[in-house]
Amino acid sequence: MEVSTIAKDQTxxxxxxxxxxxxxxxxNGDQIGLKS
Incomplete structure (x- = not known):
């Protein structure tokens, strides 16, 4: 699985x-799932 970092200055x-x-x-920060 590839992991990407989200830029903090722009969503x-x-x-x-x-x-x-x-x-x-x-x-609340819990993982709900993956969307593809």
Missing amino acids: QVNEKIRAKELRVIGQ
Whole structure:
């Protein structure tokens, strides 16, 4: 699995996200799942 770091100064939203797989994190920080 490839791991990418998210830039802290700018959050990518919707069409700007280019990753094939995304980790979905809940409001309390728990991992909800992966979206591909």
